[in-house]
Amino acid sequence: MATPVRKAVDDELLALDRQLCFKLYAASRAVTKLYRPLLDELGLTYPQYLVLLVLWEWDHRAPPPSPTVKALGERLMLDSGTLTPLLKRLEAQGLLSRRRSPRDEREVTLALTEAGRALQERASAVPERLLCATALPLADLLRVRDEIDHLLEALTAG
């Protein structure tokens, strides 16, 4: 318990805890910061961009998944407390509409407006520009992605 060995293990765990968890948190914010100047041009925040990525994807998909707040929340792992105000802001910008579903009044259905679809064109350069901004070889990015993927799977599998 108080042996040097035990202490060394504790130190290692503490170090790993600090490194893994702080750095994940810092890296996530750093990536958001990289996106900011690109998304500013589109008048979007990073979470708003993620929402639109999903809606654009669904817009081209057959059969189209029904784009409700709930479905969006599952996809992005966000709840209505976060999404409702965010979607209201996108609606205020004229990018989408929110309507109670006629068949189930509990649900709210989302639909891109023409402006929302048009924005996809302007956003099409974002991924490439962002990947360039990281200044990392593609191979490195693919490896990081796979590792984070693995981590996220493990964290959400349960």
Added chain:
Amino acid sequence: MATPVRKAVDDELLALDRQLCFKLYAASRAVTKLYRPLLDELGLTYPQYLVLLVLWEWDHRAPPPSPTVKALGERLMLDSGTLTPLLKRLEAQGLLSRRRSPRDEREVTLALTEAGRALQERASAVPERLLCATALPLADLLRVRDEIDHLLEALTAG
């Protein structure tokens, strides 16, 4: 430009963009959620825990770095707009004190109280419990850490 090859590359970049950036963001939030029940027991939020980890580390370090808001901000990559209210809450909980530095009145010096030091004991089980909660082999965690480390280095190097 409009060739099939170019389109395939675009799709791949778009996919990578979506996967890497969304998943990093999601993984960071998922980890925070894993910490929550453990930190609730200590009355701390995740960013507050990170602040205390740094202060505890500095408390045992010789020579001690001078624990100012600025130094803390550099370590955690957070600015005074985030740290000031957070530190005020930790001060209100009696875990630390904030005092204008006598030698330079622009700076605010932070000092752990006895309660702040005592909390380190109670927090000592957090890293191990957290690592268990991930349900991932240690080797996997070490690999993720190294990859995220590499990413963060690249993002903050410039």
Added chain:
DNA sequence: GGAGATTAAATTGTACACAATTGCTTTGTG
């Protein structure tokens, strides 16, 4: 030594996150 630049923290304003609660709607059961 004093005007202007620089620095550190605090403040202001906007936008997430998320737990907990509320208000409807629908569903399931007797």
Added chain:
DNA sequence: CACAAAGCAATTGTGTACAATTTAATCTCC
């Protein structure tokens, strides 16, 4: 049909993040 249970979005309240501005102290250079 009635009514309890479950489902979905919205709301409320707290706590970050972060850009931009403000305030106060220190530094620099002449």
